[in-house]
Amino acid sequence: MATPADVRAVFEEKLREGVPNPPGEFNPVDLERVKNDRYMKRLLAHQGKSPQAAADMLWDILTWRKTVGASDINESTIRLDYLKDGTFYPRGRDVDGSLLLVLKAKLHIKGQKDFEELKKLIIYWCDRIEREENGKPITLFFDMDGCGLSNMDMELIKYLIGMFKYYYPAFLNYIVIYQMPWVLSAAFKVVKSLLPAKAVERMKFVGKDNLKDVVPPELAEAINSKDDYKYEFVPENRSTEQTPKKVTFAEQGDSQHSPGEMLRLNPNDTIVFKHDNDDVTGQFTITNMDASAISFKIRTTSPDKFRVRPSSGVLASGSSLTVLIVVQPGFQLRTVAKDRFLVMSVQIPKTDLLPKELADIWQNSTGSKVDEYRLKCLFPEKEIARNGTVVDGKSPEKQDTVTKALNNLQSNYETLHRDVKRLKVFQFLTLFMTAVSVLLGYLVYLHSSTSERYCERM
Known part of the structure; x- marks a missing residue:
C-alpha cells in the first residue's frame, strides 16, 4: 500500500532536477506541506493511491501557489468589501x-x-x-x-x-x-x-x-424559513499558540484523556451492539472533562438505521450521560456494522442557553473550537447469527416464524419463476412450429403452382 513516504520520495526526486523559472523556487511555507503526513494521505486519496500521481499533483499545487502567491493572501491583501458582503x-x-x-x-x-x-x-x-x-x-x-x-x-x-x-x-x-x-x-x-x-x-x-x-x-x-441570519466577518486568529483540535482514535485507551479534549467516551472507539429483548441496542457514556459546560451532537452515516437517544444535549463540567442507540427494524446487522458515529462538542458559557443561542454557537463554530470523536459499530458473530435481521421488533422466536414464512415465500417464488420460464419456452416452440408449418405450406403451394404451369406448357 502506498504511503506518504512514497509520495515524498517521488516528489523529492523531481525536486532535485530543479524547479523551472518561472515560477522559481517554491514558497518555504508551501514546502512544509511535504512534511505533513495528513496532507500526503489526502493527495493519495485524491489520486487513487498512486504515489506518482500524488507527487505530480503536489508539484502542480506548489507551482500554482507560487504563481498566484496563495500563501501571501490574507485580510490585508484582498478586498474587504468583497469579504464582508x-x-x-x-x-x-x-x-x-x-x-x-x-x-x-x-x-x-x-x-x-x-x-x-x-x-x-x-x-x-x-x-x-x-x-x-x-x-x-x-x-x-x-x-x-x-x-x-x-x-x-x-x-x-x-x-x-x-x-x-x-x-x-x-x-x-x-x-x-x-x-x-x-x-x-x-x-x-x-x-x-x-x-x-x-x-x-x-x-x-x-x-x-x-x-x-x-x-x-x-x-x-x-x-x-429565511431566518434573519446576517453574516458578520470575523478576522482569522493566526496565533501560534492555537492548538489544533484533537480526535479520539482507537489507539487511546478508555481511561486515557489527552489535555485539551472536552470529552471522554466509554467505550472510546467501538460501540458493541447486542440483543436486548425485542431490540438490538448499543450504548456509550459521555463525560465532560472540560472546565466549562459543553454542547454535544451525535451524527451517524445512516440516520435511517438508528434511533439515538439523546442525539444532542448539554453537559456541565464533570457530568456524564449514557447514549442509547437502537437499530431500526428491517436492517441487516452485517450491513449496519459498516456504519460510523461522530460525536461533536463545543464549549458554551452556561448550561441554560436558549435554543437559538445554542444554534448560533454551533453555526459560528470553526474547526479549532470543535472536538470530534469517531466510533465504529461492532456486532459479535453470535449476535448476527441470533438476529441477522431486525424484523418489526420481533423476538428471536417470533423471527424464526417470520424467517420460515419468508423462506416458504422464496421457495414459492422460485417455483413460480421456473414455471414461467417453462411457459415462455413452450410459447416460443409453439410459435416456431407454427411459423415452420406456414413456411412449409407456402413452399408446397409454390411447388404445386409451378408444376401446374409446367404441365400446361407441355
Missing part, C-alpha cells in the same frame, strides 16, 4: 460534521466585481478553512434561492470547481445545490461535465423539503 461565507455543518462554505448566488451579479479579486477571495477562504479544519473535507453549498440568469456566473463556478479538483486534494465532502431555479438547470449540466465521476456522486440537488437530508434539522429549518 456575504457572497461567500462559512455557516454551520452538514450531517457528516463538515463545514459549509456558502455561495449566496443572489448577491453576486456577473461582471460587477473584479474577477481576479474574486479569485483571491476564494483562495483566502479555502486556505483559511483548510487551516482551521485541519484539512477535514468541507461542503460547497450553492444557495440558489431567489437568483436568476444575471446571478449565474459559469466562469466563477468553473473556477470554484477547479480549485477542489486540482489544488485542494480530498477537501470536498458534498456539493449541495439548494433551491435551483429550473431556468438554470442546463448550466449545472455543464458543471456536472467538469467533475470526475466520484465528485458527481457527491453532488446533491435539494429543496426545502429534503434539505434536512444534508444538514442538521435545526440548520435546515433556519435556512428554509
Whole structure:
C-alpha cells in the first residue's frame, strides 16, 4: 500500500532536477506541506493511491501557489468589501460534521466585481478553512434561492470547481445545490461535465423539503424559513499558540484523556451492539472533562438505521450521560456494522442557553473550537447469527416464524419463476412450429403452382 513516504520520495526526486523559472523556487511555507503526513494521505486519496500521481499533483499545487502567491493572501491583501458582503461565507455543518462554505448566488451579479479579486477571495477562504479544519473535507453549498440568469456566473463556478479538483486534494465532502431555479438547470449540466465521476456522486440537488437530508434539522429549518441570519466577518486568529483540535482514535485507551479534549467516551472507539429483548441496542457514556459546560451532537452515516437517544444535549463540567442507540427494524446487522458515529462538542458559557443561542454557537463554530470523536459499530458473530435481521421488533422466536414464512415465500417464488420460464419456452416452440408449418405450406403451394404451369406448357 502506498504511503506518504512514497509520495515524498517521488516528489523529492523531481525536486532535485530543479524547479523551472518561472515560477522559481517554491514558497518555504508551501514546502512544509511535504512534511505533513495528513496532507500526503489526502493527495493519495485524491489520486487513487498512486504515489506518482500524488507527487505530480503536489508539484502542480506548489507551482500554482507560487504563481498566484496563495500563501501571501490574507485580510490585508484582498478586498474587504468583497469579504464582508456575504457572497461567500462559512455557516454551520452538514450531517457528516463538515463545514459549509456558502455561495449566496443572489448577491453576486456577473461582471460587477473584479474577477481576479474574486479569485483571491476564494483562495483566502479555502486556505483559511483548510487551516482551521485541519484539512477535514468541507461542503460547497450553492444557495440558489431567489437568483436568476444575471446571478449565474459559469466562469466563477468553473473556477470554484477547479480549485477542489486540482489544488485542494480530498477537501470536498458534498456539493449541495439548494433551491435551483429550473431556468438554470442546463448550466449545472455543464458543471456536472467538469467533475470526475466520484465528485458527481457527491453532488446533491435539494429543496426545502429534503434539505434536512444534508444538514442538521435545526440548520435546515433556519435556512428554509429565511431566518434573519446576517453574516458578520470575523478576522482569522493566526496565533501560534492555537492548538489544533484533537480526535479520539482507537489507539487511546478508555481511561486515557489527552489535555485539551472536552470529552471522554466509554467505550472510546467501538460501540458493541447486542440483543436486548425485542431490540438490538448499543450504548456509550459521555463525560465532560472540560472546565466549562459543553454542547454535544451525535451524527451517524445512516440516520435511517438508528434511533439515538439523546442525539444532542448539554453537559456541565464533570457530568456524564449514557447514549442509547437502537437499530431500526428491517436492517441487516452485517450491513449496519459498516456504519460510523461522530460525536461533536463545543464549549458554551452556561448550561441554560436558549435554543437559538445554542444554534448560533454551533453555526459560528470553526474547526479549532470543535472536538470530534469517531466510533465504529461492532456486532459479535453470535449476535448476527441470533438476529441477522431486525424484523418489526420481533423476538428471536417470533423471527424464526417470520424467517420460515419468508423462506416458504422464496421457495414459492422460485417455483413460480421456473414455471414461467417453462411457459415462455413452450410459447416460443409453439410459435416456431407454427411459423415452420406456414413456411412449409407456402413452399408446397409454390411447388404445386409451378408444376401446374409446367404441365400446361407441355
